[in-house]
Amino acid sequence: MEAIIRQEAGWILTQQLASGVVVTAYPGQPKIVPYFAHLALYGLAAWGYSPERVRAYLDWYLAHLEKPDRYGVTGTVYDYHLDGEGVESPTFSYDSSDSYAATFLTLVRRYYETSGDGGWLEHHWPELDQVAGAMLATLQRDNLTLARPDWKVKYLMDNCEVYRGLKDYAWLLAQVKGAGEAERYEALAGKVREALEAKMRVNGGYCPAIYRAGLRRRPNWKKWYPDALAQLFPLITGVLSPEEETARRIYGNFLRNYPRWYEQTTPVNFLTTLVVYAATLMEDRWRVRQYVTGLRENIIARGHPWPYHAAEAGILLLALKAYLTGGSGEG
Template sequence: MSYSNMSEIIRALKNNMASQVAWLKSCQILSPGSSADGAIGRYPDQGWVMPYFANFAAMALLEDVNAHLLVERYLNWYLANLEDDGTIKDYHYDENLNAKKASPDSEDAYAGSYLSLVAAYHERTRKTNWVRKNLPALKKVANCIVNLTDRDGLTFALAKYRVKYLMDNCEVYRGLADFAGLLDYLGDQEASVFNARAKAVATGIEKSLWDARRTCYYPSKTSWWLRPGVNLKKFYPDATCQLFPALYGLIEPGSERAANLYELFNSNHPEWLTIKPPDYPWAILGYCASLHGDYKRAYEKLRYVREEYIATKSGNWFCAEAAFFVLTCARLLQRSGEWLFAGS
């Protein structure tokens, strides 16, 4: 598609975004009165629910004002299924909506991404009554992060898996900061507590995971002192994690550090634009590109994903990938004046 045909590009973005929003809606279980009501599965007509992925799906659904009530149903489902410690399991619903629980992939990132979703939901809807009504449960989610925090300010992925990942901690930072901002809006005295927790995570990332000598981040910390070496030729997590501090606001995408990390990622993995099935498409990278003002690559990622995954109905196209496809479309549409008219 020619970049000079701006109206065609905008129309394609809107159509593709609407198509994937509709697809995400089809992933949600809508069964009033059922304990599964509001859950968002990985795929349509399947009962596998991974709340971490579902959080991103719901975030993307906020781009459609007509889907805000669907997001609220998901938010309610999440809170209704909390464990006593504020964590949440993965769920599998059979055809009769009977549920089986499974261990989550993480506990810290699930909670952090959910808190960011709650803050975004309130920002879009201003349904303060919903937040006030559910505040005790929301604080329970936030406190599960506190309970996973080590002395260095970083969180363990799971209480029983004591590894501190850069990616998870970026999501935790964002979730705590967003939740603190929401509490401040409500005039809640605990806003300062969770804001301090967010700052502690940011400090922990800078002190423990930033390698000043190599000017990149360690992907994890496995004990009080041990940090596995960084191999930037290793796509995941070593290279991809370098983009997460800018993605989640720990550093500004326009800063020198963020720009250098983005260039470092591109120089080591230029093939990210054309990842093919059966691999996951990594649509989140297109969104990262858009944050860095690299709108051309962001658009090319969307176009390639549309052709190779969506059109072919690849099995690796699931709710979180569709979510970042939608969010990238939305950002490109919002910033169209910056890239289309500049011809970039």
């Protein structure tokens, strides 16, 4: 596993451009998707690898904040296309305003925990506050966020990431600025968690989304994305602790529907490493080992064929940190 960690960390860095941005190598044309860049760098930051390269990406993101964007939100970042010469061109859109911002703040915490770079934080508080504002720009009266201003859906995955982003930003504020400024974000995180439990919990899991007029859709465990994968996000983001009965029930339901998930390590039938991270947190160590063996043989040894990309490698590093340290992979 240590050899895989070193190899994958190096491979992630090959996906980073001179500007600092991390690319998602979509077939046909690479694209800059900040959400995937954040996940890619989670692993590097958690291990403390190449902090200067992680910081280069943080600088790129803050330099590309929209003030405001096409939806009137300040503190967001668009996706970008890359042409054949590496020129970055904005798409003037993004998949979500809440998750992009939330996962960036989580990345900042991971960077600070292992680098101790308080100077970078002190220099960038104004921009970080704008990112936090973008995360909350679509917060509704029920304390759940819409994916973006023009997309009136409240996703389970997004709101779990918002909970984590609020907790991590509160932690950063407490570490550097003191408890006073952190209290607001800590309180908001608690309200988001309460809303997730009150509005999205259903028998045996969570509804993957709430649509207009409060329409809730029960999870279809046979539908991999978003339904089944979304069920693991409360575990991944700390909304649920692994010791809770609800966490054990959800992971049990996942295993009943995907008992041999650890065998899905071929390019045609690839299973996201987010499952590996959830399995590690749930102490499912045998399946994690089986998956990593298959991943080494079928993905890494074959040159990382699509759909494996930098974000998958970053979450793998996070999972292996948790596996080897017995924690969450943070710090």
